[in-house]
Amino acid sequence: MSEHYDSLETRDPLERQRALIQAVSNQVSHAKNKAPAYRSLPGDVSPDEITDIEAIAKLPITRKSELIERQKSNHPFGGYAAIAAPELTHIFASPGPIYEPGCNRHDYWRFARTLYAAGFRPGERIHNCFSYHFTPAGSMLDSGAHALGCSVIPAGVGQSELQVQTIADLSPQGYVGTPSFLKIILDKADELDTDVSSINKALVSGEALPPSLRAGFVERGIRVQQCYATADLGVIAYESSAQEGLIIDEGVYLEIVRPGTGDPLADGEVGEVVVTSLNPEYPLIRFATGDLSAIMAGTSPCGRTNKRIRGWMGRADQTAKVRGMFIHPEQIDKVVKRHDEIIKARLIIDWVDEADQIKLKCECNSSDESLVDSIIDSIRQICKLRGEVELVEPDSLPNDGKVIDDIRQYD
Secondary structure, three states, X not given: OOOOOOHHHHOOHHHXXXXXXXXXXXXXXXXXXXXXXXXXXXXXXXXHHOOOHHHHOOOOOEEHXXXXXXXXXXXXXXXXXXXXXXOEEEEEEEOOOEEEEEEOOOOOOOHHHHHHHOOOOOOOEEEEOOOXXXXXXXXXXXXXXXXXXXXXXXXXXXXXXXXXXXXXXXXXXXXXEXXXXXXXXXXXXXXXXXXXXXXXXXXXXXXXXXXXXXXXXXXXXXXXXXXXEEOOOEEEEEOOOOOOOEEEOOOEEEEEEOOOOOOEOOOOOOEEEEEEEOOOOOOOOOEEEEEEEOEXXXXXXXXXXXXXXXXXXXXOOOOEEEOOEEEOHHHHHHHHHOOOOEEEEEEEEEEOOOOEXXXXXXXEOOOOHHHHHHXXXXXXXXXXXXXXXXXXXXXXXXXOOOOEEEOOOOO
16 A cells, blocks of 8 residues: 555645645635635735735735634634535634634545554544544544544543543554543553553644653554644644654645744744645635744655645744643633732743643732632633642742743753
């Protein structure tokens, strides 16, 4: 069986670029006709004028903050979607809140290619530990797995003992989910002295995959590759067996721009990842992800000819991803406003014992322990994550405008 999913992956780069430019032109025309938010866009550039990458760079940036604001007054999608019932089968909710459309079109989020690159093949069973609750993550992998011809065990997150027992009973060949939860399952299997060795491959996403964690999986005979995807865009880039950067998916047009602008940067320079989705149901044009990365030189040794990015290199803004969930400064502000005792707060994100940990440091005039419990509960309700709280003296937090401080180091 071929190492490549289809012939698109090995196209001549110039052929691919011409095809993508035409696809972006078509998508802009489609968005102007079908998505109300884009009817007055793209400014002074018409679809017929989009004949090169310079013309694409003149299109305005669409930011996540715009989605949030437009959705407040125009539920559910702020006018950015080009789909309605009965084709619209799902409305997902991500932190923000941001609502995303879903439909049953074949491989809607384009995960089949990514799974294939990670070693998954038709007829195999996949243990899917991405969340099925509100966010589209679980459904994203289901869609790709079914398109590839795989069966799915919809395991979701939590209940580690049940996860272990199910894997032992059903012998799935692969795991999909966050890398930290795979480690939890394997550790629980060791504790229970239960054989879960049927899993020999994994596709992970939602958080970092440090070299030490990957090495631990490899020692157990599990081939692990990662991908970069978002609820809005689906797969953006994925790792191949070469494990040298992330190969840009064939279904998106990706640019690296100077943060805070729409100006493309030269290959190799670090900037914000901006993606134009070629998804007809949700035609996001030059959507700014808030993530930092850079285009790598050359092509992958695996034979795929599309450009590669270096992977996640931080955030262009203060939004952060923790355990597969985004945390926005606006959410921290909501936590603060729930408690009159809080003067100022700063969320610290760290990597401890190979897992994401969050702690909200709060300047308060009170040291009441019941307040700590109340703030922890607010974090859980608003951010959908468990975290610690530390009460600190007034004026002790830095005066640098930071609401979220990501200090994670993986080396």
